[in-house]
Amino acid sequence: MTSSDPKLRRRRADPLDAGSSSLIDISEEKKKGASYTGPQGPSPISHRAALAIVTVLACITTFYKIWHPAEVVFDEVHFGKFAGFYLKRTYFFDVHPPLAKLMLAAQGYLLGYDGHFDFGNIGDNYIENNVPYIGLRALPATLNVLCVVLIYGIMRESGYAVLTCALSAGMYVLDNSAVAQNRLIMLDSMLVFYMLSTVYSYIRFRKLRYQEFTRSWWFWLVTTGVMMAMTLSVKLVGLFVVATIGICVLVDLWELLDIRRGLPMNHFVKHFNARAIALIIVPVFVYMFWFYIHFAILDQSGPGDTFMSSAFQETLKNSAIKMKSLDIHYGDEILIHHPGTDVYLHSHTTKYPLRYDDGRISSQGQQVTGIKEADANCYWRVKATKDIPEEKRTAVKHNDVIQLEHVATGTNLLTHDVASPLMATNEEVTTVEQGKRYNETLFRVVLDDHNNGNTWSTHMKSFKLMHMDTKVAIWTRDKALPEWGMLQQDVNGNKNTQERSNFWVATEIKGLNATEINMNKKKDIKTMSFFKKFFELQGRMLRHNSGLTKPHPYQSAPITWPFLIRGISYWSKNDTREQIYMTGNVFGWWLSIGGVAVYAGVMLADTLARRRGVEPIDEPLRHRFISSAGMFLILWLAHYLPFFAMGRSLFLHHYLPAATCNYLLLGAVFQFMFIDGVDSPVSALEGTTNTKYRRFNPLLMVAHPSKYSYLAAFLILAGQAGMFVFLSPLTYGSPGMTVEQVIQHKLLNTWDLQFAK
Template sequence: MSTRQKGGQSTKKATTPSPTSVDAVKDDFQPLQPSARSAVSSEWDYKLALFIITAIAFVTRFWGINHPNEVVFDEVHFGKFASYYLQRTYFFDVHPPFGKLLFALMGWFVGYDGHFHFDNIGDSYIKNNVPYVAFRAMPALLGALTVPTVFLIMWESGYTLPAAIVASGLVLFDNAHIGQTRLILLDATLVFAMSVSVLSYVRFYKMRHDPFGRKWWKWLLLTGVALSCVISTKYVGVFTFLTIGSAVALDLWGLLDINRKGGALSLRQFGKHFAARVTGLIVVPFIFYLFWFQVHFAILNRSGPGNDFMSPEFQETLSDNIMTANSVGIDYFDSITLRHKETKTYLHSHPDKYPLRYEDGRVSSQGQQVTGYPFNDTNNHWQVLPATSFPEDKLSGQRVKSGDLIKLRHLVTDSYLLSHDVASPYYPTNQEFTTVSVELADGDRHNDTLFELRIEGAKGKSDLKSLSSHFKLIHNPTKVAMWTHTKPLPEWAFKQAEINGNKNVQQTSNIWYVDEIPSLSADSERSKKEPRKIKHVPFFKKYFELQRAIFHHNNALTSSHPYSSQPIQWPFVLRGISFWTQNDTRQQIYFLGNPVGWWIASSVLAVFAGIVGADQLSQRRGVDSLDERTRSRFYNSTGFFFLAWAAHYLPFYLMGRQLFLHHYLPAHLASALVTGALLEFIFNLDPVALEENVDAKMAGKVANSTKKGGGPGTKRVVPARERMGGNSMLALWGAAGVVMTLVVGGWYFFLPLTYGKPGLSAAEVVRRKWLGYDLHFAK
């Protein structure tokens, strides 16, 4: 590495690429020239290394995959979902369907009928006759294929063999990647699709000097399909879109430059480039993304545990739906029970009063308590009455409809539901709910007992029906919605749920429904059930309803978890997750990254940022420490990998939901790429400006040479390993050997915690508590 003072003896002016440039590979990497094709077949060392790495990846992922033969950690969720698919039973999950459909496909391949529902961690697969090895084989296969994909990314980007081995080796011998891909979990699909997206984009970018050709379109579309698989597995896949999208945006910005190398494009030509990328990287992924939801809806056509998350209209598209089959129209003067959709508590009241003062000193109305009660009893019975007093015989048989003003009479205490401008016990901004006597309800407090019934999705004056009509009860004078939540009230309310008036009327948790009609006799005409036809709802209507439910419940995952962790802890692997334990054998599976590999990769990320800062500062002071070609490669190729890490890591700081160590796996893969690339940069393996463009797989130069027995002017390819002196390559191999020795040592040391065997003594467990790892059996 030479340092040249600007204005000195060297007259060659180095240009500084923008540090934000994220092109996947530099302009040196071009489609293979005819004279170079024979050299490709001679890359036997890369091919041999790829074969060996792939074989080891399969061994590390599949070895002992049948252990333990019990349900482990989140297998309770994703194994259950596969069973629901196979039984065609509707369920709800916060993740898109693609990864779960792969598990169902594997179950279908082996003839599994979905009879086991993975209810509890530790349930035996053997006793329940579950083909769990087949289920685990699918993520293990994808996890094993991720390792050679990382190697190919480095190879296609023109890096030397030691750099490619280090990058892929950090993933190959990482305990977190191995542990996550040996179980029925989604992250193997996510990480593999993310790595294929990066590889496909690198191959597409290399075709940029032959735009709109067959290979150009092939790799563009493959990038889009891979991106679709990422986002269709988990919504954090949007970070991969951010990575590729940033590179594409800068690529388009370069194409727009009138002074670009290779000639300016007309606006018409630029428009074709723009439209092609929009089609391949936005339209095609979105079509595939929608396709998996269509498959999801087509398979799940029976009622199941996911019904409660969906609207009555959606549920009517499912067969065997109890809600629609048993729904009955509600008449005025019916006795009903009301139930909260989200918490399943009943609207309840009893003679006890609110205390004079709450714990914080606020004063209550001392009125009759109105609470939420989890069990059905007579104190949950309310009579529906019209807003204006009418004799019962005059309104007999008249249906309660959406938009009606109603009153609710508590039958046991003969009092009327009321809300008023008094703060509720737990929410000073929300209104208290209580009841008042018949005299007050008919007199001075009449308006305070009026509630508007708003049925969700109702068209006009729709009838209120039990079970199938979901509604909000809006207090007419103050326009607050009746609401409840999960935090129990103190002993003075028998630890029942608080009912209050929510000023945020649009909140989705304000929904209630009529659960039963106790006053309805069995021989009533309304009790007779007629056969119900399964209704059809357009795909996009079901899709948007499911999206709203997914995002709502995803954002609601804010409760604490004993093994959750914060993003600042992930790069340093400060704590992991206990997946499974067995007391008798002292065996445990503890999800933990290889600390040695993670610390090396995290350190390299800091070194990269430091080099960028130092280079920018030195150029400001007129010192050019890098030649143009090396700087371009450093910013564009290594910078692209660094962007992939940042895009998959930094957004988690903005999230308020539960976060776990496995959320860092895509970012860790990107950090492995940065590590391999920076290791090569440190040894200055690309100091010579190339005279002609060659394929990235060769990553060499085309130089004038003399053909054996011939004259001057013949071209030959100089492979990447010949771009440096022997000492530099030897030093690189030495550094790679040291790194991989340390990484393999860390992997082997923590292997019992990853594979769940053998069991460890207390002393052996303690030796593995390097940081705050909350391991079991340490005593």
């Protein structure tokens, strides 16, 4: 290859292309017949052989004893059930987008499974219920093996040595958390697979930056957008990889915008438009496509109806809720149910005590509480506060102001500016005799879905009771009153009127048989546009996801995840002392965090040295360490830091994508320490004497792993393998461990192992 090549002249004339990236573009050199062995230099083993070895190992570790246990494990209770709902076309609700569950349903369909099993409880037997669970588990397990292939491919395309590629992939192969999580009927395998596919596609695109707007350039750019959308279509945390690619694209565009590059503005606009189409418009359509399939399949009424609006429910066939629904009219006596805590609004003749336990004085009014089983004291008569015709029944509408009369005692519901029994910040709810304190007995009915029908109805219209005088909402929570309240649930006036838990549902009108009445009516299946369904479901998913705050015995804080302070008990069996405890490979996770520290330390030291005019790292190596390893660091941070801002219950498995990204960074740090540092390619530097604009020829940038490199890699993989084998009884649920053996495997006192006592 000579300098007369016009494309090469364009590359070398670019003063800002100082190494450009570790993602070296070698395609032109290959086309011109250059002798190129890759940046890894000569190696006793080829990429093909190394990839084959780690792939076979991944198959062994992932598929080993995949048939055990033949029982429902952890979140298989949810995602196996959801796959069955697809196969039965029964509408369900989940906080995650549909792609991964559609994949599991498709796998079930190919296996001849009809969705008959309900995956009701952890420990339910698959064989007794004729469930092809091995085939269902085979899908996430296969994707886990492909994740190993992608990790290797990412490292190889980023220009790392065979040894480094094998190290990063091998660390993932021997990670206990990846094996435990990604071979069960759950979503994380799909999430990590599409995340890695996105990263791989973007790296392939970035390597073609000197072949802009060619077919290959467009292919990998669009593939990046599609894979981003697929990641997001598995779980909403796919936004983290979207953010990572967004940062990389912004940096890329910022460099292209630099006038010193000599790029015409109209050419920059072409680059901007290409990325906008491939990385914004295409992903939006791909993401929406899976919801279109979701709605097309789930056309039958099911357990997810109650999460959706009445207008949405009316588009479903055979809606049981719709058959139980009746419009509520003034004068009706209704049951009022709180779906969040499963209690009915209740009152009785017992009064509040003169003083509460903390010494505060009450109103000594009639108690209003919540109870699990409805009785005669749970009926409330809806009374009008405006003139209505007596000769006809008048339906209650959104924003109507009403009174609620407790039928059993003939008193009206009231709340007032008196502190509630258990929450001094909220108001006490009581009742008062007819005709007294009228203004304090007025409540506005606020329907949740009033834009899709503003008539209050049972079951299909949830509502808030907003107090007209003090502007609080009638509310309850899962907290029992003391003995004087017969341990019934506390009900009070909530000053935070925006909480979703303020909503109640009327479930029955006394004396009316809803099913019998509706059988005589023609219930047409109504239609609703895809976009209305789509945006409604997005809102419900986000709202419900943020509301998953109920404590769980195995939840953990993000700060503890990299150090494996707590794991998750997925499954156990008492008679054989078997258990699956999901935890990562302690050696690999702690070493990976060390890799983050090394990266930060090297970059800090290099920055300080350069401030004093010293260049401790050759420019090509420094550029790769900043760009390639830096991208891996951003991936790790983007998949980890956002969890600190989340208020929902969190678990160790939420860290698995970040842990995977950390293995990529560990490989980059390993190369820098044990390969690049052995034989730095100073001869690769070309061009000006100005350090800022020095560049290198990738054909000359050859790293030579030494015996110390192989020794270091061997020791790291040996440590990972040793820890993997040691923890494998907990990963695979091996039977027969004695109490002493269980205790021996409890590496940290904070681990909640079964049978450790």
